[in-house]
Amino acid sequence: MRNSLVAFFQRYPAASYWIGFSGGLDSHVLLHACASLREHYPHLTFRALHIDHGLQAMSAAWAAHCREVCTVLEIPLVVEALELVIPAGESVEAVARTARYAAFQQHLQAGEIVLTAHHQNDQAETLLLHLLRGSGVDGLAAMPEIRPFASGALGRPLLGCSRAELAAYANQHRLNVIDDPSNQDSRFDRNFLRNQVMPLLEQRWPAAGKTLARAARLQGESRQLLAGFLSEKLPSLQGTKPNTLSVSRLLTLDGAMQKAVLREWLTQGGFRLPEEKKLRQVLCDVLQARADATPCVRWNGCEIRRYRDDVYAMSPLSAHDPQQVLVWETREPLVIASLGRTLVAEAGYPEVVTVRFRQGGESVYLPERGGHHSLKHLLQEWGVPPWERERLPLVYVGERLIGLHPRFELQTDNPFKVPRIVGD
């Protein structure tokens, strides 16, 4: 283990390493092994971070245990107590995990690496869990040894070590390890695999943990090759607007390639990947839709829409009431809460205006085009997607429409001029 750690720190030098310390055996071993490296590698700087999810009656006792261990090992510890709210229908583990990573992120400075104690058996169990969910290569790909994370990286230096090796280390160094009672609860899928399925597999295939971890690593290599290939392909499928894909170009590909391209595009956009069923819905309902249709397929954190030949991926639109009328004293910025936007007026702007949203029937005076034009037709002409139309701030002086979003200015000198929009 010591050698794997030394090799890891040589491969991934960092200003400082944060050790995610849960108080359990695995991260206790990591903490102890890192602490003992300092004698020969005094340049290595470690700190520990314990996240108290506040979900168990014992959680404060766990934090106290972490404090004691860190004091003895002379590793500074930060304890972050969270107050988690578990939304109905969400898994406690998943919510805790997301909150934990968000807390890690907050502490990590540029050039630092946060370390977790994931090991070979975690890798094997993760592969089995994904297989049982019917995942493709994205799910089956191994947890990597290192990946970019916030302004630094997330490293897993113990992936080459088995759980048995970690247990032997804990024994040898007489580590005072508290057992988390929830680890025995086989209602959780991972515990069931760990406590019941893996021991059975290992009776027949003693190296099952190691070989499953290798299978996951090989899937990871395939995933990486595929990502490289798809990244090269994506620019040729670009739609007419930034970050969109062209429907007509996608339709020249076969179904498997369409799905692969959509997944890579969503990954690059930072969206959560959909289940297979949703992805097929995108192929059927969005790509195959009539040219004048505006379909939408949604899942957690993402909406896929189509307008004309472009496919858009976006965060779900906020609730917005287009009936609202906002009086704006333009010497101050105007916050439009329902849009998460702030308008800032340019010099020379009328002192007081009102901001409204499209109701239909508006017309706009465009002198260079010789008179009034229907806003509806102009929005169509400018290719503004329908879901954006009632979210455009329309600025009025009295009943006269004087401006909207800068993206839609026709010419800089036209009177249909807009306040500058910040935070857009």
Ligand SMILES: Nc1ncnc2c1ncn2[C@@H]1O[C@H](COP(=O)(O)OP(=O)(O)OP(=O)(O)O)[C@@H](O)[C@H]1O
């Ligand atoms: N409460 C915690 N505080 C700090 N670090 C933690 C905490 N819980 C887990 N970790 C870190 O994450 C590693 C993995 O923990 P665990 O296996 O419980 O999480 P998981 O949810 O299965 O994994 P992952 O976080 O990747 O989903 C631990 O070895 C430890 O380094």
